[in-house]
Amino acid sequence: MRQGAGWVALGVALAMGGAAAAQEAMPEGWFLEEFARSGLTDIYLYWLDPAVGGQVLQISCQEGWPDVSIAAFMDEPETEPKVLSVVAGDRRVxxxxxxxxxxxxxxxxxxxTLFTPEVMDILSGQFSVEVDxxxxxxxxxxxxxxxxARLFEACPVDGDGT
Incomplete structure (x- = not known):
């Protein structure tokens, strides 16, 4: 896994969240954005909720790489989060x-984390995001x-996370 990929993705997530909050009429739902730079394409799939004024979830990857970053936007907790999880039934990452x-x-x-078939399976249906x-x-x-599908196709793995 590339060092720093999570930091970059979180930084972009936070910046995009601020920009989304500045819009006058914010829609609700899933939105896909792609940014190409220096021969690389960053792909962001996020859920906007006008009730909170911006993003509540972002899933992102860089085309051709098996890393996926997931960011949850929420009220600030009293203690620093230790674990972020995606959960579907008894499956969790x-x-x-x-x-x-x-x-x-x-x-x-x-x-x-790596965009393994397990992660894709969880994200393909109904899922929850948990923090601690x-x-x-x-x-x-x-x-x-x-x-x-665009997100899954862009950041494939061969089944073992490579």
Whole structure:
């Protein structure tokens, strides 16, 4: 896994969250954005919620690399988060030592893992995001199949995380 990928993804996530919050009429739902620079394409799939004024979840990867970063936007906890998890039923993927911070009055914590078939399977249906075992939100890929497919195709792994 590339060192620093989580830091870069979280930084962009926080910046995008601030920009999204500045919009006058914010839609709700999944949105896919791609940014090409220096021959690399960064792909961001995020859930906007106008009730909170911005993003509540972001899933991102860099095309051709098997790393995926997941960031949850939430109220700032009393203690620094230790684990961010994506959960679907009895399946879960934990990301220890998430990167956290406050930008534009929004707190975010994010982690990076490999985009394995298990992670893709969890994100393909209904799933929850937890921080230190506390559910931060429930989400569904329903209605956003093309967006999730683009993310999954861009950052493939061969089944063992390479």
């Amino acid at each position: 934990d990301m220890a030592s998430p990167v956290s911070g406050v930008v534009n009055e929004r707190y975010s914590t994010g982690g990076t 075992g506390v559910e931060q939100g429930r989400y569904s890929a329903a209605g956003a199949g093309d967006e999730f």
